[in-house]
Amino acid sequence: MSALPPPPLHFLLSPFVAFLFFATLLFNFIISRRGSTKYMNRRLPPGSMGWPYIGETLSLYTQNPNTFFSKRQTRYGKIFKSHILGCPCVMISSPEIAKTVLVTQSHLFKPTYPSSKQMMIGPQAIFFHQGQYHSLLKKLIQSSLLPSAIKSSIHEIENIVLNLLPFWEKNNTIITLDEMKKYSYEVAMISVFGNKLEANEMEGLKHLYHCIEKGYNSMPLDLPGTPFKKAMKARMVLNDKLRKMIRKRRENGEHGGGLLGVLLGLKGEIQLSDSQIADNIIGVIFAAHDTTASVLTWMLKYLHDHPHLLDAVKIEQEEIRSTRLETNRGITWDDTRRMPVTCRVLQETLRISSILSFTFREAVEDVEIDGYLIPRGWKVLPLFRTIHYSSDFFPNPDQFNPSRFEVAPRANTYMPFGNGAHSCPGSELAKAEILVLLHHLTTSFRWEVIGGGDGIQYDPFPVPKQGLPIRLHRLNDVDASN
Ligand code: HEM
Numbered sequence: 001m002s003a004l005p006p007p008p009l010h011f012l013l014s015p016f017v018a019f020l021f022f023a024t025l026l027f028n029f030i031i032s033r034r035g036s037t038k039y040m041n042r043r044l045p046p047g048s049m050g051w052p053y054i055g056e057t058l059s060l061y062t063q064n065p066n067t068f069f070s071k072r073q074t075r076y077g078k079i080f081k082s083h084i085l086g087c088p089c090v091m092i093s094s095p096e097i098a099k100t101v102l103v104t105q106s107h108l109f110k111p112t113y114p115s116s117k118q119m120m121i122g123p124q125a126i127f128f129h130q131g132q133y134h135s136l137l138k139k140l141i142q143s144s145l146l147p148s149a150i151k152s153s154i155h156e157i158e159n160i161v162l163n164l165l166p167f168w169e170k171n172n173t174i175i176t177l178d179e180m181k182k183y184s185y186e187v188a189m190i191s192v193f194g195n196k197l198e199a200n201e202m203e204g205l206k207h208l209y210h211c212i213e214k215g216y217n218s219m220p221l222d223l224p225g226t227p228f229k230k231a232m233k234a235r236m237v238l239n240d241k242l243r244k245m246i247r248k249r250r251e252n253g254e255h256g257g258g259l260l261g262v263l264l265g266l267k268g269e270i271q272l273s274d275s276q277i278a279d280n281i282i283g284v285i286f287a288a289h290d291t292t293a294s295v296l297t298w299m300l301k302y303l304h305d306h307p308h309l310l311d312a313v314k315i316e317q318e319e320i321r322s323t324r325l326e327t328n329r330g331i332t333w334d335d336t337r338r339m340p341v342t343c344r345v346l347q348e349t350l351r352i353s354s355i356l357s358f359t360f361r362e363a364v365e366d367v368e369i370d371g372y373l374i375p376r377g378w379k380v381l382p383l384f385r386t387i388h389y390s391s392d393f394f395p396n397p398d399q400f401n402p403s404r405f406e407v408a409p410r411a412n413t414y415m416p417f418g419n420g421a422h423s424c425p426g427s428e429l430a431k432a433e434i435l436v437l438l439h440h441l442t443t444s445f446r447w448e449v450i451g452g453g454d455g456i457q458y459d460p461f462p463v464p465k466q467g468l469p470i471r472l473h474r475l476n477d478v479d480a481s482n
Helices: 015-041 057-062 065-076 095-104 115-121 131-144 147-151 154-170 176-193 199-216 227-252 258-264 274-305 307-326 340-353 384-388 402-406 427-444 475-481
Strands: 079-084 087-092 109-111 361-363 367-369 372-374 379-382 445-449 456-458 462-464 469-474
Touching: 057 065, 057 079, 065 079, 065 384, 087 095, 095 367, 095 379, 095 384, 115 199, 115 227, 115 274, 131 258, 131 274, 147 427, 154 176, 154 427, 154 469, 176 199, 176 258, 176 274, 176 427, 176 462, 199 227, 199 274, 227 258, 227 274, 258 274, 274 307, 274 340, 274 427, 274 445, 274 462, 307 340, 307 427, 340 402, 340 427, 361 379, 427 445, 427 475, 469 475
Parallel strands: 087 379
Antiparallel strands: 079 087, 109 361, 367 372, 445 469, 456 462
């Protein structure tokens, strides 16, 4: 087949074609003008996108995150653009704009995680969803973590503490973070499975969890022998174990307590599949574990470094202890509500450690905020830590000063547990377990930190260097030796 001959020149110059040609040009011109004015009015936030592809990732991960964010905040203001981990993003250090993203316009910003992390936890877990499915899960998870539910497990939480303390005492030195992880893991297991789990079942699950955590915090290299590959294998085994457990509980008609009991007990049209339940069980243990352990580790460090605060906490806890001993009982939920001094130390620890420095969302469409355009698909990072370190809301922010919480912080400036639809449903459990441990630790022991230094390491959350090695001494022994 031969090619078509070129059109004769006079055809191109005919008045009709010339009209079409100029009309098209004019149309394109108007459209492009409209487009550019749209962009002119909706400019991108100020900031630097860094190097091609790697953006500012290296700067963020090779310096103190406080320095990275505060430098840019000083240069560009409360909303600025950057480029990290291969994604263009907008960072936000204003409480009002963070509230818009997390609360008032949260439907325009979906949660976003790397796909390797979603695979590891389970794609049907609460963190990755929005809308109806998310609301249903949130209601169910929250109902298993209500004060009424926590109240009845305080006794078991206390038993975990009483079993762990002698073991810590016996060891010459303990790594606080590791031991706090053991504690928060056992508490998480009770809140998820109720108190029916056999000790060997608990140990088996713990080993798998440990493996998954290692892989979760490593490079997602799907190659033989890598932590990622091992974690994916452990994830499959854990999934099988959980599904067997779920099937057994369904067949026996004994749903048991904890979150699993709530999820299995759904009646009527709305039911969750076994894999939806398994993903959420794995997810909640994940969310509960390292977070609480990291905060506890910081709290021990701050109390150690501020003896006058430790004394004030001890006085408060001693009072509760003597009431307990008079009535011959363990600690109760109501006791944890009568610890204003200890609670303020906890509040300040949550602020100053800000273990979740920021969270990630993604714009589901072009969104205009504070006069700036956030294009669809861009990541949005509300910077919790930067807000917690703003001297506008927390004077002398670097100073550990629990008394600042004698007055409630300004709305939306204090977000250790997030804000809005995805805020933490486990905050009350986390606080209760921290207070129960501190009660026994401060009334029966003193601790010395081994090795100085104020360094920080990321594990994956910021924690004191080497996980804070300490030595515990039972107070009676110290008294006796004096
Ligand atoms: C001191 C300890 C804890 C801290 C600092 C903490 C912090 C947070 C934060 C900041 C978020 C919001 C993340 C976001 O907006 O993207 C969150 C979400 C979450 N947390 Fe916690 N958390 C802690 C303990 C716990 C515990 C003990 C549990 C469960 C027993 C838990 C379960 C969850 C769950 C399931 C979510 C996801 C909620 C959703 O997507 O709707 N957390 N946590």
